[in-house]
Amino acid sequence: MVNRVNTTRPRLSRCVICLGPDQGGGLCHACLLDLPATGPCCRRCALPLSIGERGASLCRQCERTDPPQDRSRIPWRYECPVDRMIQNYKYHGTRAQGAALARNWLRAAGMPEPRPLALIPAPMDPERLRERGFSQTAELADWLGRSTGIPVLPSRLQRHGGYRAQASLSRSERRRNLREAFFVAGSAPLPEHVALIEDVVTTGATAEAMGHCLRRAGVQRLEVWALARTP
Ligand SMILES: [Zn+2]
Ligand SMILES: [Zn+2]
Incomplete structure (x- = not known):
């Protein structure tokens, strides 16, 4: 079952x-229902709640650290076949697989209320963007913008070059490094309620650094929308 995602280009529908048969946005009902759903999780960071935390809406970590986002909406776990679909999309340019997840995001996550006023894609390291030739988060934001009717602000949040997370750094060093990696471009005020668009949230440190940056630029209510969460 390791490689059950078909990587050939599918015909339409x-x-x-x-x-x-495609029953909406590139997936059939059975495959959509089969995707690994996030399940009961913390509303701010989307990590699964432990047995002792069940019934609460926040995990202990978020209660203690007060992260910048008020809400995370991440419908799937980064597990087979979602992980493979995202990898095929990001590293092999198989857009149909990224699009299938993005176009079914709303069905899986539900329409957020109140709706954010804008979607802001997580910026990529400029060097990585040159290598890859496209930004998956910008494309995701476009797909999500089309399905929710929320406008996308594609280039307000930006990332300096040379701040790639280094495996040799400790967690706190990486956090410090990340804190300086992002900036908001332009002088127009940002809408007060925005959703930051990511493909995968792993440790949450990057989303948090971007979140602090958006908060400093005046965002009052922040959501993180992603396809998948690493448990
Ligand atoms: Zn199917
Ligand atoms: Zn949490």
Whole structure:
């Protein structure tokens, strides 16, 4: 079952996973229901709640650290086949697989109320953007913008070059490094309620650094929207 995601280019109106009939946005009902759902999780960071935390809406970590985002909406776990679909999209340019997840995000996550006033894609390291040739978060924001009707602000949040997370750094060093990596471009005020768009949230440190940057630029209510969360 390791490689059950089909990487060939699907014909129109085919489910990108099983090649059966597409029942909306590139997936059939069965494959959509089969995707690994996040389940009961912390409303701010989307990490699964431990047994002792069940019934609460926040995990202990978020209660203690007060992260910049008020809400995370992340419908799937970064597990098979979602991980493979995202990798095929990011590293092999198989857009249909990224699009299938993005176009079904709203069905899986539900329409957020109140709606954010703008979607802001997480900026990529400029060097990585040159290598890859496209920004998956910018594309995701476009797809999500189309399905929710929320406008996208594609280039307000930006990232300096040379701040790639280094494996050799400790967690706190990486956090410090990240804090200086982002900036808001332009002088027009940002809308007071925005959603930051990510493909995958892993440790949450990057989303948090971007969140602090947006908060400093005047955002009052911040959500993080992503396809998948690493448990
Ligand atoms: Zn299918
Ligand atoms: Zn949490």
